[in-house]
Amino acid sequence: MGPLDGLRVLDLSSVLMGPYASQILGDYGAEVIKVEAPAGDLVREIQPSRSAGMGAMFLNSNRSKQSIVLNLKTAEGRDAVLRMVADCDVVLSNVRPRKMDRLGLTWEALSAANPRIIYAALVGFDQQGPYAGRPAYDDLIQGGVCIPHLFERAGQQPAYVPAAICDRIVGMSAVNAILAAVIERGKSGQGQKVEVPMFETMLSMILADHLGGLTFMPPLDHGGYKRHLSPDRKPYETKDGYVCALIYNDGHWERFFRELGRPDMPAADPRYATFAARMEHIDEVYAELGTLMKTRTTAEWLDLFDRADVPALPMHSFESVLEDPHLREVGFFEEVDHPTEGRIRQMAVPTSFSRTPATPERLAPRQGADGAEVLSRMGFTADEITALAQSGALTLPDAQKTEGAE
The missing domain is CATH 3.40.50.10540 (Crotonobetainyl-coa:carnitine coa-transferase; domain 1)
Incomplete structure (x- = not known):
């Protein structure tokens, strides 16, 4: 009932x-x-x-x-x-x-x-x-x-x-x-x-995300949320497939770089130092991540993201999602x-x-x-x-x- x-x-x-x-x-x-x-x-x-x-x-x-x-x-x-x-x-x-x-x-x-x-x-x-x-x-x-x-x-x-x-x-x-x-x-x-x-x-x-600077009178820009519109915001290609991950807040980035063996980052690169800086340079950030992701397999990246407590999932197909262990459980x-x-x-x-x-x-x-x-x-x-x-x-x-x- x-x-x-x-x-x-x-x-x-x-x-x-x-x-x-x-x-x-x-x-x-x-x-x-x-x-x-x-x-x-x-x-x-x-x-x-x-x-x-x-x-x-x-x-x-x-x-x-x-x-x-x-x-x-x-x-x-x-x-x-x-x-x-x-x-x-x-x-x-x-x-x-x-x-x-x-x-x-x-x-x-x-x-x-x-x-x-x-x-x-x-x-x-x-x-x-x-x-x-x-x-x-x-x-x-x-x-x-x-x-x-x-x-x-x-x-x-x-x-x-x-x-x-x-x-x-x-x-x-x-x-x-x-x-x-x-x-x-x-x-x-x-x-x-x-x-x-x-x-x-x-x-x-749609415009809740993308009205952007057109919210203000006079407009501050031509609208659009920069992160969503970055050309490299897409599933990351790995050695053997694709992975979907969002390294978003300061904690995500600190733990991600620590797992990579680069605890000096993001402090060493001002583009990664703060949320505002990452948003300002989002195209560069996503492009560099895209290059880095090709160096390991999907399973290796998913394991790293899990250890770093960074949100990530495999990029499923219609067939593979039927076998997703969470959905099965x-x-x-x-x-x-x-x-x-x-x-x-x-x-x-x-x-x-x-x-x-x-x-x-x-x-x-x-x-x-x-x-x-x-x-x-x-x-x-x-x-x-x-x-x-x-x-x-x-x-x-x-x-x-x-x-x-x-």
Whole structure:
């Protein structure tokens, strides 16, 4: 029974940002009902997969949920959703507001169905600005919040981070906002609409590091945190691979040089003497470290860093991280049997709770697998479920169609 046991979430989102947020809520114990269009969530088709509609990325973003297929473009589908809203705590959507309005699922309609509902709208941009109606995808937002520019400032070609970091980070931010609204509702008894924009959320994170001298009026520089933008801030090449280490504060440097047999450093070189001096000469410091690291093996450096109590890790690959001794000890990866996809590997919930452990009990569902069960639990009769299916508003797996007819 996770800490959010008793919270019911109606998830109208698709792709990554919204589903990642709802998976976290589900992992924490909330009951999450994923409403899919007849075509299904697009991410179901991202390969690799063992069977159609159950790709790896979908499996890793949609556990701890039940799936129901409703055609919200039909009056019957819309009415069914509003009836479900009346018995939910949170509605989550990353559909553009204009489309939600066309479906008749406005904030006004949702709050009329349930005055205590919390409507979390994950949007591309603040809805008060000229970008309000634009579509937003991770690549676009990365560009808009200066991430490719960071690569350029570091002496590289502009590039995207090769992961959907905007979708994931904004999804986590949405969880924070939803839970804040839940806490407030506990005091006021009233629901509210919460908008979480990708553009502004990501920009606030990036510029917390890199607004730099542009923080001041007039500006003191052109922005950017010098250490992050150093061209040699990267995994250090060793004799036989790479190692990731951060020799950061005065204690780190003193112990590092002592282990190297150079206790006279950093006092002997003013560039290393203080934190401010190292930041001023960070490009030289990182370049010299890069040359030094090539003189020993990865294992030798990791042993030295451990003795010096300097933060360091090997540079993992997708395969090697599966064998990381720490992750193995804490049970981060586990093998489970999916009811339709066979043996799969999944990741544990990173956060731990002392009294209410977050232990996912549901693996990612087949499309529409839980439709009849969900509706029945929310007060729909067998005849009503059959009528929804016959109208085309509800799509049920063949087994559920038979059960509904009975």
